[in-house]
Amino acid sequence: MIRISSSFDGGNIRCLTCTDSSDIRLQIKADAAADFFQWFHFRLTGGQGLACEMKITNADQASYTKGWEGYQAVASYDRENWFRVETVYENGHLVIRHTPDVNAVYYAYFSPYSMERHSDLIADAGQSPDVSLSVLGETLDGQDMDLLTIGEAAPDKEAFWLIARQHPGETMAEWWMEGFLSRLLDEEDAVSRALLEKICFYVVPNMNPDGSRRGHLRTNAAGANLNREWSEPDMKRSPEVYLVREKMISTGVDFCLDVHGDEGLPYNFIAGTQGIPSWTAEKDRQLTDFKRLWQQVNPDFQTTHGYPVAAKGKGNLAMCGNYIAERFGCLAMTLEMPFKDTADTPNDLWGWSPERSKKLGASLIDVLQQMGDRLIPPSE
Incomplete structure (x- = not known):
């Protein structure tokens, strides 16, 4: 039967x-x-x-x-x-x-990333002497909001934030995080070691535990789309964003990448924050350099296809990337990965997959290293 x-x-x-x-x-x-x-x-x-x-x-x-x-x-x-x-x-x-x-x-719809595996990811990362685990607070369903602080914060070190899975059905985002963390915490990786000497990383592998466990596509337990809550989050509707945003304000943000998946486009691409009021030509050069470098480092990433670019001043500041770029004056972006296969670099058996997501995550390490001081916001 x-x-x-x-x-x-x-x-x-x-x-x-x-x-x-x-x-x-x-x-x-x-x-x-x-x-x-x-x-x-x-x-x-x-x-x-x-x-x-x-x-x-x-x-x-x-x-x-x-x-x-x-x-x-x-x-x-x-x-x-x-x-x-x-x-x-x-x-x-x-x-x-x-x-x-x-x-x-x-x-x-895509290879699942369970909350049980999330717990394994957090526990595994916690074995590294470079990692400090903190719980920022609870979700509406009473789950922990986990934050991994990697490296020691210091006045001469930059604060880089990486968050994933604001939309819980976009499971490739946490697979990406698994690859990124695996490489960043590899004590035998010279590039990762060099980055940790000058950067303190703040990593939230899963921004939406409740939606993830419930099998949601896009929202938390209250029905809130977290990537539209950044301008005015509150503990009753979007505690996930409220807690993370408060921590960001306390640490400062010098770089932020928000990791997502896109249902329609068969490409890996970056959505920038060109629509914020403070966008400048220098920020545009910074964004262009970052995207070109990633394409060189990992050909699964491309720069031809993506979302339409908002006109300056027309960006939605309730979205994570726009809010952070405007609030902190840093390079903040959204990475989008496909649910489908990649049109330019297809794989008929696996399509876009957890392993390819993880390798894309690991490749960010090289991009950050090669960008160097070009990622750092100018001093006021």
Whole structure:
């Protein structure tokens, strides 16, 4: 007998019918207290050797329907190795076709990053003598807001902030963090050692623990889109942003990267903060140099495709990158990675994947080193 289930960390699906393996009908559940939905993650049991066809019947009502075009779902038997399976978007349905080799198989919008794995990431990082773990406070569901301080703060050292997964369904962001942290904390990596001599890193690997555990696409437990809360966060609606922002104000920010995923565009790219009132030609040169260097260091990153650039003074200061760039006068950016494969550097089996996300994260170390003092805001 076929069974569909999603009552686990990060799970999301509603089963309408699964009596016939060739006509399994499903729906994605919306975020609590919000209308966003696109993230799915479920397990199918009892389908070994059967040609299963799973139709997500409300796909045409999802938050980003362009995201379904050219998209392939991921599947896993062991929850460690995720591969792409045949997927088409037709007649308003997202149709996943797969014949499982074993009795139980997991399907997801992208390779999941569970809160259990987040705990492992924090515990592993905490073994480094360079790391200090602090809990900034609690989320609405009572989960810890973890901050990793890497290196010692000092008057002659810069404060670099990296945050990820404001939107919980963008799991590639925390895979990216895993790669970045692994390299930064590698005691045998000379480039990382050199960076830690002059920079104190403040890292929040998961900005939205509640949405992550609940299986949300974009919001926290209150239905707040955290990347629209930075101008006026509060503890009742967006404690995650409030707590992190207060810490940023106390440490100062000399550089910030906010790590995300994009549903529609099959590229890795940077969204800058050209729309802030204080944008200058010098900041534009700084941003251009940063992007060109990353493209040279890792060809999975590109500079041709991305979001339209806002006119100066028209940027939304409730968004993280814009708020921080304007408030602290530093280079602040948003990294976007694809749910699909990368169009310029495709991989037919894995698509854009956890491993590629981790390698992109690790490659930032070289970019930071090569940028050197060009990242430092001018003294007032």
